[in-house]
Amino acid sequence: MPMNKHERTYAVIRERILSGGYGPGHRLVLDTIAKELSVSAVPVREALRRLEAEGWVIYRRNAGAQVAPVDSSTWEAVMHALALLEGYATALAAPHLSEADIEDLRCRNQAAAHALEKLDLIEFTRLNRVFHFAIYGTRCPNPYLVELLGDTWDRLDAIRRTVFTSIPNRGWDSVTEHDELIALIEGRAGRQEIESAARMHKLRTIEAYNEAATRPQEGIEQGETVG
Amino acid sequence: MPMNKHERTYAVIRERILSGGYGPGHRLVLDTIAKELSVSAVPVREALRRLEAEGWVIYRRNAGAQVAPVDSSTWEAVMHALALLEGYATALAAPHLSEADIEDLRCRNQAAAHALEKLDLIEFTRLNRVFHFAIYGTRCPNPYLVELLGDTWDRLDAIRRTVFTSIPNRGWDSVTEHDELIALIEGRAGRQEIESAARMHKLRTIEAYNEAATRPQEGIEQGETVG
């Protein structure tokens, strides 16, 4: 799978932003990156322009790029949007899920529960995203919606690394709600009902976060967020 | 407002895609564009990479860029997403609208009606978007949602120019529904109710389109779509 230099550069920088290697505000100096990756400045510029368009990077004219800063209110806004998009996409996809798909969902939710038992929150978070994408990733008939969902999840992942966020005790509630969601889908519940349930599932995560934030003795741990 | 060459190039190409000057599939040759705008290829590359990231342009490796093709199913998918996003954003923004804001909305809807009387569908379409943005553009507390809405409207505008779409007789229904929406906001109706009304407003446009499409004798006129 040959990637040209621009694509490799793009992939590397993006991964570093997503993973937290480049934190918010980090200056992205063309020549520095170019030398590190043994390429010229041109492919780096292209990579940064793409990242700019995707919202990961901001440019100040004639003063270069830096990783877009995020404040804590961003998390809630993006999470809210995710609740909205995911609720709808889940409801749209539900009628298209076969019995095998539903069995697969159960399996994935169990895997997530297993990760939770082992207190592996990073893996749990990953599996959580996988679970939801298993519902609408291929089965949702609206590809534009799926694209927006991918972008939104990516954005959330990045925020998670850099801003706080792990919500104590939310993990098990989340697993339970996933089971309830599976039951609704399997029972061929109405579109409205599924949308509402899937949306509320995410909104409750926001609530849990806000509650934890107003009770500092319980606090917000550095780490992962469930949803 | 000095723009550097990359930004000017970006603005020009984007405008041409949005306005239909560059139709879907149109090849975007670096040197050609560069010579036409009297710049070198480098700023053009940057512009195209941004447009690629925004989904306006697709790249084939070592074979250059072309305007992203759209099939007619795209319109419905994007419109569906707009219904979802706009419904929610409208409901979120509603409590934050002052009496003056609401008066402003009435005024804008009247202006749209006026354009419709003069059969100026392009202006009507423009005012239609302005109307909806007047609701949530500044008053919606979720900036991420507003950003997604901007992107989605842009995408729709581009599709409109290139694919068909004007839906006969939908204009006046739309004006009426806008009035009903204003009434709900003014009466401080519940979030749920406003979201549902705003969403249905857009979904009805999709329905109207599908009905018109299945009755070819009435047909779909080349022109503008209302919403």
Next chain:
DNA sequence: CGCCCCCGGATCGTATACGATTTGGCCGTC
């Protein structure tokens, strides 16, 4: 007569070069 291969032109991808702009620190003044 049709198919395949090869080749030249068009176009892309990347490196390098250099003028333009910003930035940060030094110095003089108040």
Next chain:
DNA sequence: GACGGCCAAATCGTATACGATCCGGGGGCG
């Protein structure tokens, strides 16, 4: 000691150059 202007270094923005890759057409072979 604080403030503001000036200069050099850092960095960006753009042009140009050239090798790499793809595409389409012409000639050879079956």
